[in-house]
Amino acid sequence: MTTLSHVLWLGGGCGAGKTTLATRLAYRFDLRLYRVDSFAYNHEARHDPNRHPLTHRLSRKTHMQRNVDPPAERLAEQFIAVAAERFELIVADLMARADGPLVLAEGPGLFPEQVAPLAESRAHMLWLLPTPAFGDRNVAARGGVQVADDAAAAHRKRAERDVLLTAVIEREADRLGVPTFNVDGSLDLAQTENWLAEHYAPAILAGPRIRDGAQRAAMRRAENAELQAQVTAHLEWLGGKAPAVAAPVRYACECRTLGCGATVSMSPMDYPAAGAVLAPHE
Numbered sequence: 001m002t003t004l005s006h007v008l009w010l011g012g013g014c015g016a017g018k019t020t021l022a023t024r025l026a027y028r029f030d031l032r033l034y035r036v037d038s039f040a041y042n043h044e045a046r047h048d049p050n051r052h053p054l055t056h057r058l059s060r061k062t063h064m065q066r067n068v069d070p071p072a073e074r075l076a077e078q079f080i081a082v083a084a085e086r087f088e089l090i091v092a093d094l095m096a097r098a099d100g101p102l103v104l105a106e107g108p109g110l111f112p113e114q115v116a117p118l119a120e121s122r123a124h125m126l127w128l129l130p131t132p133a134f135g136d137r138n139v140a141a142r143g144g145v146q147v148a149d150d151a152a153a154a155h156r157k158r159a160e161r162d163v164l165l166t167a168v169i170e171r172e173a174d175r176l177g178v179p180t181f182n183v184d185g186s187l188d189l190a191q192t193e194n195w196l197a198e199h200y201a202p203a204i205l206a207g208p209r210i211r212d213g214a215q216r217a218a219m220r221r222a223e224n225a226e227l228q229a230q231v232t233a234h235l236e237w238l239g240g241k242a243p244a245v246a247a248p249v250r251y252a253c254e255c256r257t258l259g260c261g262a263t264v265s266m267s268p269m270d271y272p273a274a275g276a277v278l279a280p281h282e
């Protein structure tokens with residue numbers, strides 16, 4: 001099987017801080033960022049009913065039927081099965097980015113069994129294993145499960161599901177002998193980021209990284225557009241249940257300074273007309 005030598009993989013349980021850490025590392029080291037969660041609606045739109053039967057079946061269910069009503073064990077199984085179906089779409093996206101700088105791919109649906117055969121080396125992959133308390137605290141801070149009639153029950157079930165998913169990742173990782181990192185809150189964000197930076201260092205040093213300011217601006221602009229497409233599709237999906245004022249989205253600064261880690265929060269409604277997103281340092 002072909003390996004995706006230009007991809008660094010960051011998987012792990014929900015609420016481990018993957019997105020935050022991947023974003024900080026990508027900006028700091030000038031890597032292309034691929035957030036699997038930014039492609040949820042994109043992948044659903046691209047699904048083929050024959051190749052992705054579960055994705056197809058779920059696409060016709062309501063949010064409650066799909067994400068809230070089933071027991072936690074079923075939600076976990078469903079998540080794993082959908083992730084397995086989606087993986088070939090993720091690989092296709094990553095292949096399409098093979099000619100550029102290293103890509104840091106991040107998401108909860110990246111399981112060791114699928115990723116390990118494609119990863120170039122141990123320094124190209126890592127799974128974060130949050131303790132239940134740490135994961136739940138982070139997920140709750142995001143606003144938890146939306147659009148459920150009984151938000152507290154939905155949140156509890158989601159937390160149960162997340163613990164099961166982390167256990168599956170841990171078992172797969174143990175069996176395959178791939179690297180993991182326990183996230184329990186004993187290190188702060190900057191310390192955790194530095195640990196990850198050291199882990200990935202051999203892969204990052206081998207490169208290639210974003211080569212100049214023009215390429216950086218183009219990459220961050222493309223990532224912002226990917227994020228925007230996801231947010232817009234989600235607001236459409238919410239329809240009448242969408243909040244009157246859309247929650248602000250944190251976009252990457254699109255300046256030409258390598259290593260820039262700045263972000264700009266704005267309403268997704270304002271993004272289309274905003275032109276280049278530039279943090280105040282510009």
Ligand SMILES: [Zn+2]
Binds near residue numbers: 254255257260261279
């Ligand atoms: Zn900047």
